[in-house]
Amino acid sequence: MTPGGELCHAFLLHMRPYRERSRLVELWTLEHGRVSVVGKPAVPLFQPCLASWRGRSSLKTLTQCEQAGPPLFMEGEALIAGFYLNELLVRLLPPDESHPDLFATYAGMLEHLGKREALEAALRGFERKLLAAMGYGLSFGEDSSGSPLSDDCYYRFEPGSGFMASAEGWPAKTLRAIDAADYTLPETRRAARQIMRLALGEHLGDKPLKSRELWMRS
Secondary structure (H helix, E strand, O other): OOHHHOOEEEEEEEEEEEOOOEEEEEEEEOOOEEEEEEEOOOOOOOOOEEEEEEOOOOEEEEEEEEEOOOOOOOOHHHHHHHHHHHHHHHHHOOEOOOOHHHHHHHHHHHHHHHHOOOHHHHHHHHHHHHHHHOOOOOOOOEOOOOOEOOOOOEEEEEOOOEEEEEOOOEEHHHHHHHHOOOOOOHHHHHHHHHHHHHHHHHHHOOOOOHHHHHHHHO
16 A cells, blocks of 8 residues: 555556456556556546555555646647557556656656647657666667767667667767757658667567557558
8 A cells, every 4th residue: 555545646557447347547656656556546647646545466456546737638649649658658667666757757748748849859758768767778979889979980770789880870960969859850850760669669579559550540
């Protein structure tokens, strides 16, 4: 149970029917990380809430869940992006492992999605922070041996290793632009999307992301 029945800052990441009248809910909390609970929360996805639970097994019982902030409205690509963030967190973060900085970034991302500004750049930034929180941060300023990138070389990305000089790939200036979060040029956006897909794919495995399928159909 939450210590002393305390209310924890949380977001609902995923819900699905459980037995006849309940739901299996994936909570992501500031204090305790990802927690699986059974209950019927009245708070929708993407809304900040305060939650408590009880139980000693890996599946807890939700005892309270109340909205803790103004409602966020998302639709279209922004809504699909929100589903994408949630799916990444459910698939990649282990339970009971707190990531306060990433939690704050996620909360800021949801507000950003609600405003529908610079969607792709914001997603790439979140993906980088998620990988760093998992212990797999990417360095766009050096190759796999730790040497600075050379303006005379192109680089390919090898998941688990990093950037390696190659006859084909991306020039150093593109990788430096990604590192500086400068997505002005379409080739920078395209490269960042491809690299992040490779980096995340190593940990996601062969099971496709449902949110990505929604994006392709939208």
